[in-house]
Amino acid sequence: MNLENTKAQMRKGALELCILSLLQKQDAYASDIIAHLKKAEMIVVEGTLYPLLTRLKNAELLAYRWEESTSGPPRKYYSLTEKGIAALSELQASWNKLVEAVSKTTKN
Amino acid sequence: MNKTLNINLGGFIFHIDENAFYKLERYLETLKIQFKSTEGGSEIINDIEVRIAELFKDRTGPAKDVISLTDVEEVIGIMGEPEDYLDADEEPKKQNSHSYKSNSKRIFRDPDNSMIGGVASGLAAYWNTEPTWIRLLFLALMFSGFGFLFYIIMWVVIPKAKTTAEKLQMRGAHVNVSNIEKSIKDDLGNIGNNVKDFAKKATEYDFKKHNNQIGDLFSRIGDFIIESFRLIFRLIGKLFGFFFLLIGFLILISLVIGMFAGSVEFIGSGYGISDFFDWIELVTIGQNHYNLILAGLILATIAPFFLIIYLGIRLIFNLDPLNKPTRSALTVTTVIGLALLITGSVKAGLQFDRNAHITETVDLPSHSHYHLKVLEDTIARTYLNDFSSDWLQTNNKNAFSFVELDIKQAPGNEAYLKIITEAQGPNRKEARKNTADVIMEYKITDSIIEVPLYYLLRQNTRFRGQEINISLYLPAGSSVYLDETMADIIYDIDNISNEWDWDMIGRTWEMTPHGLNCQGCDLPSQYLEEETETDSSNTSPKETEPVQKSKDTISENQQLAALIPLSNNFKITI
Numbered sequence: 001m002n003l004e005n006t007k008a009q010m011r012k013g014a015l016e017l018c019i020l021s022l023l024q025k026q027d028a029y030a031s032d033i034i035a036h037l038k039k040a041e042m043i044v045v046e047g048t049l050y051p052l053l054t055r056l057k058n059a060e061l062l063a064y065r066w067e068e069s070t071s072g073p074p075r076k077y078y079s080l081t082e083k084g085i086a087a088l089s090e091l092q093a094s095w096n097k098l099v100e101a102v103s104k105t106t107k108n
Numbered sequence: 109m110n111k112t113l114n115i116n117l118g119g120f121i122f123h124i125d126e127n128a129f130y131k132l133e134r135y136l137e138t139l140k141i142q143f144k145s146t147e148g149g150s151e152i153i154n155d156i157e158v159r160i161a162e163l164f165k166d167r168t169g170p171a172k173d174v175i176s177l178t179d180v181e182e183v184i185g186i187m188g189e190p191e192d193y194l195d196a197d198e199e200p201k202k203q204n205s206h207s208y209k210s211n212s213k214r215i216f217r218d219p220d221n222s223m224i225g226g227v228a229s230g231l232a233a234y235w236n237t238e239p240t241w242i243r244l245l246f247l248a249l250m251f252s253g254f255g256f257l258f259y260i261i262m263w264v265v266i267p268k269a270k271t272t273a274e275k276l277q278m279r280g281a282h283v284n285v286s287n288i289e290k291s292i293k294d295d296l297g298n299i300g301n302n303v304k305d306f307a308k309k310a311t312e313y314d315f316k317k318h319n320n321q322i323g324d325l326f327s328r329i330g331d332f333i334i335e336s337f338r339l340i341f342r343l344i345g346k347l348f349g350f351f352f353l354l355i356g357f358l359i360l361i362s363l364v365i366g367m368f369a370g371s372v373e374f375i376g377s378g379y380g381i382s383d384f385f386d387w388i389e390l391v392t393i394g395q396n397h398y399n400l401i402l403a404g405l406i407l408a409t410i411a412p413f414f415l416i417i418y419l420g421i422r423l424i425f426n427l428d429p430l431n432k433p434t435r436s437a438l439t440v441t442t443v444i445g446l447a448l449l450i451t452g453s454v455k456a457g458l459q460f461d462r463n464a465h466i467t468e469t470v471d472l473p474s475h476s477h478y479h480l481k482v483l484e485d486t487i488a489r490t491y492l493n494d495f496s497s498d499w500l501q502t503n504n505k506n507a508f509s510f511v512e513l514d515i516k517q518a519p520g521n522e523a524y525l526k527i528i529t530e531a532q533g534p535n536r537k538e539a540r541k542n543t544a545d546v547i548m549e550y551k552i553t554d555s556i557i558e559v560p561l562y563y564l565l566r567q568n569t570r571f572r573g574q575e576i577n578i579s580l581y582l583p584a585g586s587s588v589y590l591d592e593t594m595a596d597i598i599y600d601i602d603n604i605s606n607e608w609d610w611d612m613i614g615r616t617w618e619m620t621p622h623g624l625n626c627q628g629c630d631l632p633s634q635y636l637e638e639e640t641e642t643d644s645s646n647t648s649p650k651e652t653e654p655v656q657k658s659k660d661t662i663s664e665n666q667q668l669a670a671l672i673p674l675s676n677n678f679k680i681t682i
Contacts, residue, residue, distance in 0.1 A: 030155055030158070030159060031159065031162055034159070044188070044192075045185075045186065045187060045188025045189075045192045046159060046186055046187050046188060047156070047187045047188030047189075047190075047192045047193040048188065048192060048193065050152045050155045050156050050159075050193070051143070051146065051152055051193055053155070054146075054147075054148040054151055054152045054155075055147075057148070058147055058148055071165075072118075072119055072120060072161075072162075072165070073118065073119030073120070073158075075158075076155065076158075
């Protein structure tokens with residue numbers, strides 16, 4: 001049994017929810033999302049994020065647009081789609097249920 | 109001091125140390141492989157590159173201009189090792205992390221220092237020598253004829269170094285292997301190091317962590333064994349590479365020499381490669397048919413030949429696997445080649461479909477004894493002096509020793525020769541025409557009969573299975589001496605003393621009423637009995653036998669005739 005692995009799996013499961021809710025507040029580009037997630041200690045290495053973002057985009061939960069940047073080439077700004085908003089509320093509800101269930105079982 | 113490179117990463121320009129660049133390139137290369145099959149893989153790589161550029165931007169400024177190895181290592185630490193990129197549901201692939209770490213030298217063509225295709229400069233870079241030496245070597249090989257071909261093959265097989273990473277790999281920036289010999293030594297050295305590492309780890313383990321689980325030690329032993337095997341296999345692979353290259357070269361050399369000099373023989377056959385092509389010409393219809401088969405041969409042999417050399421080079425130099433276009437091109441050439449060969453062969457085979465023959469009868473002067481020998485001329489002598497094959501080319505003429513001789517009893521009292529010339533063709537008429545393409549000579553001087561050992565094919569005609577069957581018809585009571593030279597053409601001559609052909613030469617044979625018998629030999633016992641019988645009936649057994657046979661057939665016919673009337677009646681009623 002590898003505890004590190006389990007912890008990583010837990011984080012990975014909740015990662016999609018975190019990304020979607022971050023983007024609900026405001027559109028962001030990859031580095032912003034990373035900065036937030038790192039601060040919250042949701043991710044350890046940044047590499048995890050890119051495949052996930054692309055997967056969400058391919059599932060049409062996210063969309064992106066190019067925006068000019070003052071300090072370099074254009075940046076990719078991600079935003080939530082209609083489908084993404086629906087998915088977020090569903091995930092949010094299921095998360096709440098999970099938290100409730102987990103706290104119920106762990107609190108004797 | 110460090111060499112730096114300029115790179116464009118995510119739209120920014122960076123100066124980067126050579127070793128740092130190499131590490132970064134490897135890292136991105138590994139990610140590319142990892143995301144190759146993922147949907148939107150190139151987009152992911154692009155995003156990652158942009159992010160790495162940002163992280164680099166944070167690490168450079170007015171005071172620090174160049175990205176160092178430490179920076180790259182830090183950034184990789186932030187981004188994560190390739191395994192970390194995998195989705196949770198995917199199994200981490202061990203090979204990927206391995207290919208990221210391995211940094212062996214590879215062979216590329218060097219476009220920067222090229223004279224023609226960059227083959228020599230590429231090889232020079234690989235072996236850490238001056239391209240001039242390699243070029244001189246190629247030039248020397250050029251004079252022997254196959255250097256050119258070899259150059260072309262290398263040109264096709266070895267990829268051009270396009271990216272800087274490839275150029276670095278070409279020079280082996282990281283693995284300092286100066287030549288093949290050294291690389292093998294290195295491999296051996298690696299095995300040695302592996303042993304040392306293991307010994308070191310094992311002792312550390314024993315003294316520092318001896319309260320750890322025993323299983324850990326076993327897993328280390330396992331790793332050690334696997335690693336050792338890997339290195340040994342690499343070494344064996346290189347040896348095989350040499351072997352393949354050697355075979356490829358030998359084929360190449362013999363093909364080229366054979367093509368131009370015609371002196372290389374197919375093992376044991378007495379024929380060379382140029383003879384092989386002449387042979388094709390002889391059995392084909394015309395130039396187009398010949399070209400068809402030739403094209404088929406060339407196309408069908410390209411792929412195996414290419415693969416042998418490619419495999420050799422690959423095993424030695426660490427080349428990429430064959431790419432798809434090359435593989436499909438090779439498949440196409442092989443299939444087309446085989447198709448052409450089959451078409452050509454069937455077409456040639458049809459030329460041998462039908463048989464025809466012409467018969468010539470030559471009366472012999474009356475003698476009681478004949479001397480049978482081969483007409484000896486230059487070509488016949490070549491055949492007699494241990495040329496064991498049937499087809500001989502001299503002065504642009506094609507000679508074939510498809511001549512057979514038999515001795516039979518003449519029905520009358522005159523001796524004569526019957527010469528049957530056989531030939532094949534697409535139809536009977538053509539086959540008959542082909543019999544006329546044969547030139548042969550025989551000579552009858554008094555009682556000496558000189559028969560041909562071979563025939564010549566008329567100029568500009570093709571071989572169509574022409575064959576000459578000579579029969580010497582001897583009346584009973586006459587005899588013939590078989591010269592030693594007859595050994596090659598006498599074929600299954602019936603004789604009542606039942607001698608094999610090779611026992612018949614150098615002796616005199618007498619034609620008795622029963623058949624051919626060696627002179628001075630007694631008649632075999634079964635004939636002796638018959639002789640007393642026939643003496644009383646005053647007819648030779650030769651004559652009575654067929655009579656008896658015909659009697660038999662008559663009685664059979666009568667039996668049949670007894671059955672036939674029924675059906676005849678039946679017919680009438682209808």
